[in-house]
Amino acid sequence: MTIATTRTLLTPYTETLEADFVILNCNAINRAQMNGAHSVSSAKKLFQTVLNDSSLYAMAVLDNKNRDYLGHVFLQHSDDGLAELGFIFDRSHWGKGIGFEALKAFLSKACWELSLMEVYATVNVGHQPSIRILEKLGFKQGAVKSDIHGPYYEYRFTSDAVVSETA
Known part of the structure; x- marks a missing residue:
């Protein structure tokens, strides 16, 4: 199912989007x-x-007008029943609110369709653009962890969190 926002279309992946x-x-x-x-x-x-992993709920983010590929959003289910949110957008679209717009629609729809009560996301310490997006979506900062790539925050979202229409 495709999700439409003011500026984006979120669509399931097909082979045509590989490149x-x-x-x-x-x-x-x-x-x-x-x-x-x-x-x-x-x-x-x-x-x-x-395309093939049933534990992934992923969508391509396209421009609503010209259908250019803007980015990728996904939820990955783990064996412990949790779902991790991930996203990446092309740098030419950073700082325009497109990520928040797409993720707000995606997260709402995915939580409803997948009956998710809680979602988590990780973000590198100091990566302010992603931190701002997660906080605007209603995620709350939790633990600071570290791996071979360095320190990162773990953020949590509960489906009863309210995302303001003007956020």
Whole structure:
């Protein structure tokens, strides 16, 4: 099912979006806060996972007017019953509110369709743009953790959180 917002369309993935997905994920600037760029080969493998992994609820974000590929949003279910939100947008669309607009619609629809009560997200410490988006969506900062890539925050969202229409 496609989700429409004022400026975006969120649509399920098809094979026709592979090249756009690969380009997005091979770009070092786009993925600077996501543990680095993928190689073409690893991005293609990731795309096949997006298409075929039933634990992923993923959508392509397209421009509502010209259908250009803007980014990728997903929820990944884990074995412990939790769902992790992830997102990446092309750098040419950063700072325009498109990420928040798309994620607000996606998160609402996904929580309802998947009967999710809680979602978490991780963000590198100091990555203010993603922190602002998560907080505007109603996520609350939790633990500070660390892995081989450095320190990161874990944010939590409960489905009873209210996201303001003007946020």
